[in-house]
Amino acid sequence: DSGVTQTPKHLITATGQRVTLRCSPRSGDLSVYWYQQSLDQGLQFLIQYYNGEERAKGNILERFSAQQFPDLHSELNLSSLELGDSALYFCASSVGAHSGNTIYFGEGSWLTVV
């Protein structure tokens, strides 16, 4: 158990809908990351927050948004969902934001768009 908690574990929704994925980082970790894993794109970095502030942005679609709250938990909002958004979404956390900090991953949220 990495200590990173993600909910829900599985989610099935229809195209055009909006979903929210939730993440609680490991105790003491200030940095949160979101990754997407799909068969065609592999593991892709989406976005990073550090202590409530956006720190780095990757291949995140405009239909997607995220935030980190004062209690350090984070949410990833996915809207206007398309079939191609079906993937495993990972949240990860680390103590700091700089390189060299080990990043620990949660078990992921399986999203299926039908």
Add this chain to the structure above:
Amino acid sequence: SQQGEEDPQALSIQEGENATMNCSYKTSINNLQWYRQNSGRGLVHLILIRSNEREKHSGRLRVTLDTSKKSSSLLITASRAADTASYFCATVLTGGGNKLTFGTGTQLKVEL
């Protein structure tokens, strides 16, 4: 886009044998990390090696890094059926903060 390419894509060995997986990357890195993923599960951090290190050990794992060749290898000695998983290398690029760029992964199957 993928930073790293892993070789082989799939590897099947017998229990007790050693497994070697290779990772190549394209640009200057700060560090390289290896992760394991059991089927459809979360990523488990195995080892981190910094760009100024050449070799690192952790239990049955041995990781090497050759920055001149932009490559790394992961050796699992005396493999067990429980080692069956996908293994990913991930790089933190120089000046890239702490975000990981993952390779394509190697699927390892250890048979009894």
